[in-house]
Amino acid sequence: MPLQTDILSLAANQARGLAIDAVHKCNSGHLGLPLGCAEIGAVLFGNVLAFNPDAPRWLNRDRFVLSAGHGSMFIYSWLHLSGFDLSLEDLKNFRALHSKTPGHPEFHETPGIECTTGPLGQGIANATGLALSQAAAAARFNTAEHTIFDNHVVALAGDGCMQEGVALEAISFAAHQKLDNLILIYDSNDVTLDAMANKSQGGDDAKRFKALGWDVQTIDGHDLNAVLKAFNKAKKATGKPQLIIAKTTIAKGIPEVAGTAKGHGEGGAKFSDGARSGLGLPADQHFFVSDDVRAYFAGHKKKLVRNYKKWVKTFEAWKAANPEKAALLDSRNARISAAHLLEKTPLFPADAKLATRAAGQQILQAVAAELPLLIGGSADLYGSTLNYIASDKDFDETNRAGRNIRFGIREHAMASIANGIAYDGIFRPSVATFLVFADYSRPAMRLASLSKLPVLYIYTHDSVGVGEDGPTHQPVETVSGLRVIPGFDVIRPGDPEEAAGAYAAALERTDGPTLLSLTRQAIPLLNDIPPHIRRAGVLKGGYVAVQETAPLTTILMASGSELQYAVNAAKILGEGTRVVSMPCFERFNRQPAEYREAILPTAVRKRVAIEAGVTGLWYQYVGLDGKVIGIDRFGMSAPGATVFKELGITTEAVVTAVQSLS
């Protein structure tokens, strides 16, 4: 539709005013982007984007991701003006306790926020994940008769995002995958937080993106018509992701700081009176929105809702014509029970000895059949992580319905793209690499936990059992490093049956991420413990694996591949010894106090834990009187079994430790 530049210019300046007033009021926040990108916001929310404020999770909406999350007043202002459930009062509570307008946009907190952003670079990768999800959804659900998914994903990023490695990985990935439903707007204002951007960056961005396989347009980001033209061109383009380099003036509207690093944060707020006057805003009315701007957006909303209703009609027709597809799409909202998944996962032969990653390979095939919307990927390690869904093929430009994504050697973007898929909520994402490289994806894992995203991490080679690859590849602190992230479940199964429980636990969970920490090396099935006990025990996080046969004197604890040593030690130590398998600290700590007391009675202080990793977190279970057998150093390059012995992770060590306790 033709652009009403007069009213949208006015809206842009009023959005600037909202940002200035909100930041001024709480004396905190970032003015640079909301002011520098006001015209972009006006065109996006006043014209380009398809959405319905009354149905903010509409399946076929255009997704907008503010990768530069510090500019949060940008998105809050435009969501408010567009008619989302975000009042002027909410804007006035910017950055206040329990408000809907926190310092950085948070998924779950505010309608219309697609992703939690702020940690730089993440939003670009999240948007790549949304684009992937939408492309996959279109491939799975659209039919020749009915188009259910045909939207775009638009991300707005500044220099900060564009310098980050996670963004650079995602940018390469998006190009390689030819995600042409992805539009990235680069707010290029030549300024970073500290200084002019030319103090830290250079080169020719347009050429760089073109070399990677993007289409590139460069425009004046304050020219409403230019912005509209660029978006319309980008939306029509096919075969490549779309970059719009929008040259802008940071903090435009506050002459004292505009175009400088001082314009980035709240520094300009002290000039708010002059700025508001310059922007044509009434001196006596803060948080001002004029009636004509209100009227424009009310009218625009009507158009948006009309389009939405058209889609609903199509959707209903599609549902009627494609009941199976509709049921599949609906299944995204169903919670699948662990019990059901376990029922569908065959028991392993009792005499089997195999790595939990290899067990995982078999379990994955069983659960993938139950969860057709489960998709996965590996950071170029399918041959080692063994998480290829064998019933399906690669996801790629020619097969958007494929369930296996080759992420390349891009662990950080992989995890952040998985977040994007999870934010979208249609597919259930799982990703894989070596456990030691969890460090590469940690910032995205943290955000998965913060945003309660049910991402499944299948991370293998989980101890010094890695062997010859040596300390660079042997996690010793990685498991503990992840356990400390709030809401992040780490499950380290002790044998193949516990691995089955781990998959079931992870996939049953819908309110947060779970990492499966799986062995490289083969380990025996622990047949002394009945299989259903091993499987169900994992769901509790910790459980009595071997019950004492006399009054309890000693508790042994272990996780993962070291559970076998605790079980063996109990046989030597005799009747009063209990073995507690502790595959998941987080799940155990969520159990009621009574359960925890039943497993680990407070009165029993002779406690020894064993784990092939750093010891610190185990003291919450063994206390000051117990001992932890672990590895508080880096590993070494040698065959795995040799390293285990050399570092004292053995049955004998458990026995000796118990005997040393009074």
Add this chain to the structure above:
Amino acid sequence: MPLQTDILSLAANQARGLAIDAVHKCNSGHLGLPLGCAEIGAVLFGNVLAFNPDAPRWLNRDRFVLSAGHGSMFIYSWLHLSGFDLSLEDLKNFRALHSKTPGHPEFHETPGIECTTGPLGQGIANATGLALSQAAAAARFNTAEHTIFDNHVVALAGDGCMQEGVALEAISFAAHQKLDNLILIYDSNDVTLDAMANKSQGGDDAKRFKALGWDVQTIDGHDLNAVLKAFNKAKKATGKPQLIIAKTTIAKGIPEVAGTAKGHGEGGAKFSDGARSGLGLPADQHFFVSDDVRAYFAGHKKKLVRNYKKWVKTFEAWKAANPEKAALLDSRNARISAAHLLEKTPLFPADAKLATRAAGQQILQAVAAELPLLIGGSADLYGSTLNYIASDKDFDETNRAGRNIRFGIREHAMASIANGIAYDGIFRPSVATFLVFADYSRPAMRLASLSKLPVLYIYTHDSVGVGEDGPTHQPVETVSGLRVIPGFDVIRPGDPEEAAGAYAAALERTDGPTLLSLTRQAIPLLNDIPPHIRRAGVLKGGYVAVQETAPLTTILMASGSELQYAVNAAKILGEGTRVVSMPCFERFNRQPAEYREAILPTAVRKRVAIEAGVTGLWYQYVGLDGKVIGIDRFGMSAPGATVFKELGITTEAVVTAVQSLS
């Protein structure tokens, strides 16, 4: 010098043989790169690189970094052939326990290894750090009369490294900084571990690098003359870093797997007999090196040593002419004592109330004066991290002597470049960003610890005290997440004087990294504790801050900004209460058992700890009978003081917890 292609071709094939035999012997390792890059190795070690095997740490050697560390047999073979202290026996012990030839190259383990590599992408950033260090050294130490530093840094990387975000960040940084002493060889073999590279990457690499500001050459990596020509051109070029895209055949020499993903790892080893025959190696003699190849490298070594001796003469003349510069350069090897640094750091006014980051700003100026080789940088946050060395200026293309590096918004490369600087051993690197973004630099931090590099991390905004920026920017688990890395010291000072102790402790340490976790918010000086106790106490990691005045009944513990609450609570709780300040778990845990027992007597079980973060690691000090007041959830967006109260981090909480204990 002209290339003896006949003998170097022979050497290349014998190096292939060494790799095949070593991998075959231990049935583990990676053949793809050593075989694919054999001609590159022959030209580098047989012609291009300046080094002296008898003085492997010669200041003006060319540095070679095998970023693709999994191809470790490449570097081991060429170091052996070149005459480094690495015997044929060492090669036969490839990947064996305690050998000098671990699975991935490890600094400290093998002469000639410049950096620990293997985690992909790191080596490219390490090499960038080496190049930065060498450029800085040249600027500081070369004179019009004498050139002491004029070498090159050469890094070899494969597709895996080139896809990683950390590498992409470093590549941008190197271009921006115009580090023309950096030569990156891209082993472009069109294959990754899982599959053909075109399954995960695309685009035009040469154009991409040119757009960033690199010079690019593309060559046949198996053509000895082409390789030599490219290096000679790259070494002569100025003003830009140099990329050589070497097209190679992975695993060349084992026809059954060459050019395919199967050639990457040890898969080709089973074809070793045929391969060795095809390479012209004797069937009956494994680990074969011919006499003429030995003779060539012996002769080449003589030339290298002659050049080295020429340099030594120049160096001696330079020393005589520039005693001050010589003393400065020598000072890199001196260990500076914490006592000395503390003596030079003025006390803070007793009535001061300031953030530990602001205290750090002042302390840094004092210690920087004592350590003229201390250089630093920030990830575009100097205005917040406050770690600019005010007596000096920016490091940039026009001022290589500047002590302040603007790393851009590239936390991962920043930390990895700092590792490169530390590996070089001339400058002492320090880097800074918000603590929550330690996650972005974690893989490099782990390697700093593994390689015992004394990198200083000045990471600020260390708790929910961050306030309005909200949970994305509020570390709650970050401190604990870092504490679990073996050998990695995290110091969280409780007031400005403890901050002085923290800087002194960190800079005295030469065998590993230290992170300073500093507050955003102002905190009071804890004048109840004498300043020298606060300063010296930090060196022990934990110390008695407030001594009980009656028989000890209760121990309170705290770190960082929460120490004030423990001190306040002790006043309320009365005479039998001791306050233990615990700024650094790692230092405390390294103290003798007697010291630890004196601070935390085993018999006293009424213990309460408080820290504005996750609680898990504190149980090693409070045991099963104590309590930890912490934050086992993510934070919230609101003013910092509000968040502290809302999450229960208060003096009252400490008192109540103590009272609840029997």
